[in-house]
Amino acid sequence: MYAYIVKRLALVFLVMSGVTVITFGAMYLAPGDPAEIIATARYGQDLTPGQIEWVRSTEHLDDPVYIQYLTWLNHIIRLDLGRSLITFDDVAEEIAVRFPTTLTLALASLILSLCIGIPVGIISALHKNAFLDYTTTSIALLGVSMPNFWLGLILIWFFSLYLRVLPSFGSGGISHLILPAVTLGASMAAITMRLMRSSMLDVMGQEYIATARAKGLDKRTVLFRHALKNALLPVITFSGLQLGFLLGGTVIVETIFAWPGIGKLLVDSIYARDYSMIQGCVLLIGLLFAITNLAIDLLYASIDPRIRYDRHD
Template identity: 55%
Template sequence: MIKFIARRLMIAVVVMLGVSLISFSLVFFAPGNPAEVIIRAEIGEEPTLEEIEFFFQEHGLKAPFFTQCAQWLYMITHGDLGTSFRTEEPVLVEFIDRFPATLELAVAAMFIAILISIPLGILAAMKQNSVLDHGSRFVALWGVSMPNFWLGLLLILFFSVRLDLFPCFGYGGIEYLILPAITLGTGMTASLMRLMRASMLEVLRQDYIRTARAKGLMERVVIWKHGFKNALIPVVTVMGMQVGHLLAGAVIVETIFAWPGVGKFLVDGIYARDYPVIQGFILIIALFFVLSNLAVDILYTYLDPRIRYDVKKGMK
């Protein structure tokens, strides 16, 4: 197992290097000029050519592509994500300041998604073609189709403005967390619920479920003991991939709810063409993607004993 994790971490390093190269190139070749935007924001009027020239010199943006790229790679491999053009603070520090809020939001959204989607998906499978099944299908379709920003606004309108139950934006106790977490988690809830249902239906058709019933087990035991772990395998795969999407989705949700996470910081960074911030964010999302997929692979070994990463008894 340790060998397997070590090998996967080594692959992860290569993936991260690739991601950083691509993210650097994309930002480098994207149109727009950080000097103009940032100087205009600072002094409030159009910058002169000399000021722009000076900004480029100061941030090393005059060098050719490969020189800049090599510099960036050198920096990130030494744990330095550069300094934000706007705040003049190291990007890493800015992230560390804001990341806990984003993580809190993402974890809450994931928690809601798991808590709702798994039991409902199983129930829908057990009572296939019942009112509950059709109802959950409708809700899932609605949940997947609803764009985040629209759902967020509706929730604010209804629960904050009309009913005055939750604050409409800001950061603080759990009452501030609920609406943004629901907004962020709805899409994931809907897709996981459908997947859980389909997966459970597939498992219930298997021979070993019939064997379990032939032993005289209660249907409840058949489902939870014999079906659940088997049905969870594809769901866990998708869950791992969704972690990255949650972080990306957080960008929008944080903007709507004025949530002080990395997402909002990134949006401001994109407007200002703040290269180090954009590149750093891409890198961090990629890192989470890689790590969550590693976590999924480790979870697999627990769920499915047929998957073994260690060389044991001469079999792989």
């Protein structure tokens, strides 16, 4: 197990190295003069050539690209994400302020999807090809097919503009969290339900389930002690990947609901061409994905004793 962890941590390092190269390169492949765009964001539309050249010189944008990359990488190694090119705020501090808000939304959405998807998937599997099964799978298909931005707008119109019972933007109490969490959790719950149903049907057809039934165990014991634990493995994988995505910032939903998280910070920074803030956000997203995947793989071994990484890595 320890050898596997060391190997995965080395892969995390390689992945993050690639993320730094791609992120830095993508910034300079974007159209327009970076110095002019940054100067416009700072000083407005009435620019002088001197202001543009001042930005180019003070931010070292006139250095060769590889020099700029190595300078930035040197700061990253020292855990210094730099300062915003627009507001001059510390990037790490700004991300630290925004991250708890994204974490709250991510966990709420994930918990909502699991609380709905897992029990509905189990019920659907236990009533295979019955009316209840057809109903739940049809609703799940609708949930999977529904775009988040469309659902978010519908929820805003109905609950905020028509009923006037929930706020449509910003963060604060639980009332602010409900609409964005439902918007994110709906499609995730639908996928979780379909995945849980399929996995449960597969597990219920295994020989050890037939053996458990032949021993005279009641249906509840067979379901919860023998079937459910193994059926949860695919759901855990999906949930881990979704959590990494959510923690990285749900760009569309945070923008629609003006939720002040990492996703909205990334969008605002892209519009302003704030390279330092963009790179900091992308690095965080990449790191969260890598760590989440490692945690999910380790969780596999604790749930399924047949999985032993020290023998198969």
